[in-house]
Amino acid sequence: MMVNTYSRFTYDTVDEIAPVYSAIVLGTSKKLKNGRENQYYKNRILAAVQLYQANKCKKIIVSGDNRTMGYNEPRDMKSDLILLGVPAEVIVCDYAGRRTLDSIIRFKEIFGQTAGIVVSQQFHNNRAVFIGRHKGIRLNGFNAEDVNVHNGLKTRVRELVSKLFCVLDVKIFNTRPRHLGDKIVI
Structure with missing residues (x-):
């Protein structure tokens, strides 16, 4: 599928990736329905920390869902990044x-x-980079460790x-985000 060809813009080690101003970590739930830790989430957080510590980005946008008061992916990601040593002022939350x-x-x-650099697992980064490059963003992916x-x-x-x-969203329908809003300077 054409989306998979965008893997050529994704990288497995920080040494392979050029520095940029900002990275974006794509959200997922911190816990699975059974209450266990979500390895996709954990590995994305660890990859974002690695990227920041290697001076590959100055800012990290954590982007995810927060539909309910009890479920807030950006808040969870920011909190865990801070616990792992990323300064709070570097992290920007995208709640939409x-x-x-x-x-x-x-x-x-x-x-x-x-x-920028998108942080997720490679299968997800392929899709994110496909979207970004079709929307005029020079986006590369940093591949978090996958799960078995x-x-x-x-x-x-x-x-x-x-x-x-x-x-379909990118090539046929030109789908827009559900929420846009005011511009935020980072």
Whole structure:
């Protein structure tokens, strides 16, 4: 699928990736429904810390869902990044990143970024970079460690559908984010 060809813009080690002003970490739930730690989440946070510590970005936007008072991906990500040594003033929360498409378009239109690094697992980064590059963002991906196939099977199946909708959103429908709002200078 054409989205997978964008893997050429994703990297597994920080040494391979050029420094930029800002990175964006794509949200996911901190805990699984059974209460266990979500390895996708944990690995994205660790990758973002690694990126920052390697001086590959000056700012980190944490973008995710916060539909209810008890569920707030950006707040969780910011808190965990701070616990791991990233200064609070470096981290910017995007509370309207309900979908990957929303997060990436908001990265440019709300936060004014025309280049950056997206942090997620490679299968997700391929899609995010596809969206970003079609929207005029020089976006590269930093691949967080993946989870084993058994634990990630449901996500892999869902990703096939997400890629199809991604292509339709970008190439056919020119889908816009659900929420935009005022520009935020970072």
